[in-house]
Amino acid sequence: MAFNSFNRDSRSRGNFPPRQMVKGSWNCADCGVEITELPFEPAQDRPIYCRECWSKKRDKRFER
């Protein structure tokens, strides 16, 4: 079936869409390390964390 093969093809190309890195200059709100790339558009009213601090935070409980 055309639909089936189309789905399979798009799946085999990658399970997730390519990440678009946002370039800029920020500092991690936790450890203060310089951040030059983010995998998402940073929100101005929220602290920005580096990858390490993100994973640390995600290890803990997810809090708002």
Ligand SMILES: [Zn+2]
């Ligand atoms: Zn950090």
